[in-house]
Amino acid sequence: MADKKKKLSIIVFSGDYDKAFAAFTIASGAAALDYEVNLFFTFFGLDIIKKKRGRHFLGKGFRARFFNFLLGGRNNLPLSRLNFAGLSPILLGNLAKKRNVAGVDELIDASIKLGVNFYACEAAGVILALQKDDFIPEVKKVIGIGSFLELQEGGTTLFI
Amino acid sequence: MNIMNIERLDITKEHCPMTFVKTKFALSKLADGDILEVLLTAGEPLDNVPRSAREQGYKILSIEQIDAVVHKVTIKK
Numbered sequence: 001m002a003d004k005k006k007k008l009s010i011i012v013f014s015g016d017y018d019k020a021f022a023a024f025t026i027a028s029g030a031a032a033l034d035y036e037v038n039l040f041f042t043f044f045g046l047d048i049i050k051k052k053r054g055r056h057f058l059g060k061g062f063r064a065r066f067f068n069f070l071l072g073g074r075n076n077l078p079l080s081r082l083n084f085a086g087l088s089p090i091l092l093g094n095l096a097k098k099r100n101v102a103g104v105d106e107l108i109d110a111s112i113k114l115g116v117n118f119y120a121c122e123a124a125g126v127i128l129a130l131q132k133d134d135f136i137p138e139v140k141k142v143i144g145i146g147s148f149l150e151l152q153e154g155g156t157t158l159f160i
Numbered sequence: 161m162n163i164m165n166i167e168r169l170d171i172t173k174e175h176c177p178m179t180f181v182k183t184k185f186a187l188s189k190l191a192d193g194d195i196l197e198v199l200l201t202a203g204e205p206l207d208n209v210p211r212s213a214r215e216q217g218y219k220i221l222s223i224e225q226i227d228a229v230v231h232k233v234t235i236k237k
Contacts, residue, residue, distance in 0.1 A: 029177030032184040033212050101175045110181050 007036045007155025015044030017077040017089040023160045024107035031114035040148045042121035047071045049135045059129030165194040179205040180212045190237045198233045
């Protein structure tokens, strides 16, 4: 076995279904290959790790609550292209299931079981008025870019 | 005398990354010295499952072709 664990970090900026699919495919695959994996969720990416998966008025203040409602949560992640008012992600999810390819939820569950580290961006959390309790319990910590840079040091980092 | 356990896993219908994710989950449930027999298809699973198991320190005891597509990889934990 290698002396030092290989490391992969991903900045999950996008809240699109297809990009979340890519991020969690890479994350779970790398974790299964014994990489240390760190996911840093920021801006739209925070929508993927909200505890409430549906469309909810979250946070404090009218604008933040309305914006979180518009984002829609993990159950309403749009496709980056050809979204058709949310119809295409349902179609794509069904296609994946029919062809026995893991969907976003299954990949997230696998990532959690494989010990992938989840972190939420502090600044984006402030803008959206979200706190640690608004995220799934697997989110280890709300951190800033300085802490993330330290975490990803010595490994490969992707931006999705 | 050590009694080793032999477990079987069929990932012939799985695709990347769940092929090696499910293999990893199955191996994690075994005790040291136990055997895992993995049924998988040629191509990506056959290329990567034995390689990833080897990289994680497990021993590949054999790779056997079952039919035109399916192979059996025997891994010792």
